[in-house]
Each structure stands twice: as C-alpha cells, then as structure tokens.
Amino acid sequence: MTSPSRRAVVVGGGVIGQVSALALARARWRVSVVDPSPGRGATVAAAGMLAPGGEAAPGEEENHRLHRAALDAWRDLVDEVAEATGEAIALHRVGTLVVGLDAGDRRLVEQYAGVARGYGVALRALSRREEPAPFEGLSARVTQGVLVEGDAWVDPDEVMARVRAANEALGVEYRATRVRRCSSDGARIVAETDDGPLEGDLGLVATGSAGLPGGLEAPEGTSVRPVRGMTLRAVGPDRYHLPMVRAYVHGRPFYAVGRAERYNVLGASSEESPVRAVELGELQRLVRDGLEVIPELETADLIETRVGLRPASGDLRPFLRELGGGWWWSSGHYRHGVTLAPVAARRLIDAVGPA
Numbered sequence: 001m002t003s004p005s006r007r008a009v010v011v012g013g014g015v016i017g018q019v020s021a022l023a024l025a026r027a028r029w030r031v032s033v034v035d036p037s038p039g040r041g042a043t044v045a046a047a048g049m050l051a052p053g054g055e056a057a058p059g060e061e062e063n064h065r066l067h068r069a070a071l072d073a074w075r076d077l078v079d080e081v082a083e084a085t086g087e088a089i090a091l092h093r094v095g096t097l098v099v100g101l102d103a104g105d106r107r108l109v110e111q112y113a114g115v116a117r118g119y120g121v122a123l124r125a126l127s128r129r130e131e132p133a134p135f136e137g138l139s140a141r142v143t144q145g146v147l148v149e150g151d152a153w154v155d156p157d158e159v160m161a162r163v164r165a166a167n168e169a170l171g172v173e174y175r176a177t178r179v180r181r182c183s184s185d186g187a188r189i190v191a192e193t194d195d196g197p198l199e200g201d202l203g204l205v206a207t208g209s210a211g212l213p214g215g216l217e218a219p220e221g222t223s224v225r226p227v228r229g230m231t232l233r234a235v236g237p238d239r240y241h242l243p244m245v246r247a248y249v250h251g252r253p254f255y256a257v258g259r260a261e262r263y264n265v266l267g268a269s270s271e272e273s274p275v276r277a278v279e280l281g282e283l284q285r286l287v288r289d290g291l292e293v294i295p296e297l298e299t300a301d302l303i304e305t306r307v308g309l310r311p312a313s314g315d316l317r318p319f320l321r322e323l324g325g326g327w328w329w330s331s332g333h334y335r336h337g338v339t340l341a342p343v344a345a346r347r348l349i350d351a352v353g354p355a
C-alpha cells in the first residue's frame with residue numbers, strides 16, 4: 001500500500017467541508033480542515049431533514065431530482081462513516097405529513113400535492129377520521145393531510161461528531177484557526193491562517209455564507225448571500241414515532257421534527273439578513289405557528305434557539321466552481337446543505353480525482 005502524498009486544505013468545517021474532507025480522505029488525499037469552530041455555522045441550526053418529497057416546490061424539478069439523489073448518497077455516507085468508526089449515523093425514515101390549517105392553507109397543500117405527484121413523489125392522501133394515528137397531537141382543525149413516505153431526518157450534531165470521528169480515523173487533521181488569505185503560485189496552494197501558512201496541492205473553500213477569503217475572486221455570476229434562519233428546540237410531547245410535520249399556517253410554512261426523549265425541533269424562520277441574532281418578531285411567529293399546529297406544545301420547555309446563515313446563491317442552486325491555481329469553491333446549498341452534503345462531496349471527487 002502506498003501512502004497518500006498529495007495534500008488538500010479544506011477551509012470551513014461545516015457539513016459541506018467535513019463531508020467533502022471525508023470523500024477526499026477516502027480518495028487518498030492527505031487532508032487538513034481549517035475552521036475556528038467546526039460544525040457551528042449554519043449546520044448547527046439545521047433541523048436535519050432529508051425530505052425531498054415533502055419539500056417539492058413548483059419550478060424546482062431539477063433541485064428536487066438532486067435532493068432525491070442525495071437521499072441515496074446518504075445511505076452510502078452512513079456506510080462510509082460506519083466503516084471508518086464502527087458507529088453508524090442514525091437515519092430516521094419516518095416520512096412527512098403535509099397539512100394545512102385554514103381553507104387557504106388546505107389549497108396550498110393541494111397545490112403542493114399536484115407538484116409533488118408531477119415530480120413522481122409517492123404520496124397518500126389521508127383523512128384523520130379514517131386514519132388518526134399520523135395526526136396525533138395536531139390541532140383539531142387539521143382533518144386531512146398528505147403522507148410522503150421515504151423522507152428522513154438526521155441529527156446534524158450527531159452527523160458532525162461522527163463524520164469528524166471518521167475523518168480523524170482516516171488521518172484528517174483539524175486546525176482550529178481562521179483562514180485570512182488564500183493564494184497560489186500555480187503549483188502549490190497556500191492558506192494563510194491566524195496560526196501561520198498551510199500549503200497543499202488542492203484547496204477547497206467551504207465557508208458557507210461567509211464567502212471567499214481574501215486573495216480569491218468569485219467567477220462572474222457566482223455569489224453567495226446569507227439568509228438567516230432559526231429553529232427552536234423544545235422538550236415536551238413525545239413525537240419521536242411520528243412523521244415529520246410540514247404545515248402551512250395562514251400561508252406561512254412551519255415544520256416539526258420529533259426526536260428521542262421528547263425533544264422537538266421546530267422551524268424555521270427565513271430572513272434576508274447577515275446578522276446572526278434572535279429577532280423577537282421571528283421568535284414570536286415561530287412559537288405562535290407551532291402552538292397553532294401542535295397545541296400540546298403549550299407546556300413544552302424551550303431549551304434553545306439556534307440561528308444560522310444559509311448560503312444562498314443567485315439562482316438558489318448549489319455550486320462547485322474552480323477558481324484557478326488549485327482552489328475550488330463549494331457553496332450555495334441554501335436550505336438543503338445537510339441533505340446535499342454527500343452529493344457535493346461526490347461532485348468534488350468527480351472533478352479533482354483521487355490523490
């Protein structure tokens with residue numbers, strides 16, 4: 001067995017950077033991940049839904065196909081992590097129940113179902129009277145819904161911990177520092193960090209909404225902007241055994257994911273803002289919508305609010321761009337970075353090949 005010789009520097013250790021690092025290490029690159037706080041960017045706020053069916057939206061068939069492929073790629077990622085560490089990431093395939101609260105919301109559910117069926121998503125229209133179980137805990141106003149089988153969720157905290165363990169088992173080194181500037185002399189890339197320079201043969205920028213460090217230029221037409229989002233974490237009703245709920249509440253989208261030990265993730269707000277703060281109005285809307293859809297949340301304990309800046313590109317599609325001199329840029333994963341991480345990693349390896 002020959003030892004790997006070519007070195008890759010991954011700038012940014014969110015879900016995209018760390019899962020890409022795993023793919024590089026498996027392709028025999030010697031990898032360093034540089035991030036002052038890995039896994040604490042947008043990734044920490046994510047609900048972790050891998051829900052291509054429940055999120056089918058008009059005019060987004062191409063994105064939908066990519067998300068479906070991502071769900072398949074996730075099964076391989078789970079196996080790869082288990083192979084490296086002996087411990088698998090839990091993939092919870094509970095499906096999604098899509099519901100509406102008022103008459104307008106029910107029309108939105110019908111529209112959604114039409115689009116999803118057109119994309120080939122397998123759906124089942126449910127009446128609460130005939131099949132009450134999936135509706136447990138929901139407002140009495142919700143009398144019908146659409147069940148999407150196959151949608152799943154993962155816990156992004158668990159994903160980050162296990163992917164890091166897999167990376168470390170494969171020799172990936174983590175450097176807890178910030179990259180200030182990136183350069184290249186044509187043959188070698190250099191990442192200038194707060195703790196000195198790091199050299200390599202390949203550089204991947206995966207800094208989410210933070211964009212490119214100094215010294216690198218975005219190709220024309222490629223950009224990212226931050227779209228703030230908040231999820232709430234509340235301990236209360238046990239919804240672990242239930243499908244994820246995606247609801248329209250007076251026209252606004254809301255979702256709930258029931259985790260083990262009565263832990264519920266409620267989301268998500270969406271604001272064009274680069275400020276990572278908990279805005280009271282945003283918090284109020286989420287709590288209000290949550291209580292309307294799942295009244296039994298009334299007595300739940302709010303444990304945390306988590307806020308992240310989603311990386312949105314101009315056309316809301318993810319991208320991998322070659323920047324020249326050995327540097328690449330992977331970003332734009334917007335609302336679906338957890339879902340898309342294994343696809344982003346595959347694209348990178350297809351582009352750069354093994355070491």
Ligand SMILES: Cc1cc2nc3c(=O)[nH]c(=O)nc-3n(C[C@H](O)[C@H](O)[C@H](O)COP(=O)(O)OP(=O)(O)OC[C@H]3O[C@@H](n4cnc5c(N)ncnc54)[C@H](O)[C@@H]3O)c2cc1C
Pocket residue numbers: 011012013014015016017034035036037038039040041042043044045046047048049050177178179180206207208209210213228229230231267268269306307308309310311330331332333334335336337338339340
């Ligand atoms: C509220 C909310 C809910 C979401 N829910 C879901 C969901 O259910 N399913 C789903 O698929 N997606 C979801 N997403 C989207 C998903 O979280 C993002 O698309 C994904 O986390 C983006 O990953 P990333 O690695 O590109 O960015 P990030 O996670 O932001 O990581 C970027 C990393 O780069 C580091 N960094 C930045 N600049 C530098 C530098 N100069 N030097 C070194 N390091 C640097 C940061 O410290 C950070 O750790 C959600 C997002 C939000 C905000």
